[in-house]
Amino acid sequence: MARTFRALAALLSYPTPDMQTAAPDIRAAIEADGLVAAAPMADLFADLAAGDIYDLQARYVDLFDRGRAVSLHLFEHVHGESRDRGQAMADLVALYADHGLQMQPVELPDYLPLFLEFLSLLPLAEARALLSEPSAILRMLADRLGERDAGYAAVMTELANLANAPATGVSAIPDDDPADLAALDAAWEEAAVRFGPGEALDGCGTDRLRTRMRAAQREVAAEGERR
DSSP: OHHHHHHHHHHTSOOOHHHHHHHHHHHHHHHHHOSSOSGGGHHHHHHHHHSOHHHHHHHHHHHHTSOSTTOSBHHHHHHTTOTHHHHHHHHHHHHHHHTTOOOOTTOOTTBHHHHHHHHTTSOHHHHHHHHTTTHHHHHHHHHHHHTTOHHHHHHHHHHHHHTTOOSSOOOSSOOOOTTOHHHHHHHTOOOOOOOSOOSOOSSOSHHHHHHHHHHHHHHHHHHHHHO
16 A cells, blocks of 8 residues: 555656656556545546656646645645744654655655655555645645646545545645746745744654644634634
């Protein structure tokens, strides 16, 4: 079952020629495990198999890197610009290290494909329990991607379903108009995130990670209701 988490991680990563070559194997792994349905992702698999790699890469950058609304960095949707994001990052790095997952220097630990790679190292029940913690974020990403790109939306929808996500998602980052380039530029003009000690709970690990995600998602949901 670990293959499904690795396969979904690959599909949500920056496209490469190696990924194109491996696309049939990625689909086969998903179908063999049966945790999620491969059929809804058929369009993305077809694009990976036959699309021009430079077009695929440009599409990925336009979708995920031009704005924050569908950022694949989970804690951005949990903590926004709060300094708590830095401590949450440090906790996640420590959690990965405890399970033998070594990060590359350029990687941020809350990047969703990396989080899925981590889940592939865990027993299935534990992996699904941890995946359920950001489930409302996954649902929000699926909904927003549905308005932008059907191929990636299908992947995120299957992931949200695997996490038993609620019908309505939440994010600390408001949605935006992907065609409004000026607004997208303004969204990135923000203070740098501090990666260091913050107003944190004592200890670290999955319990702390869950506590942070639950608390932040409750705050975001409450803010949405006030609006």
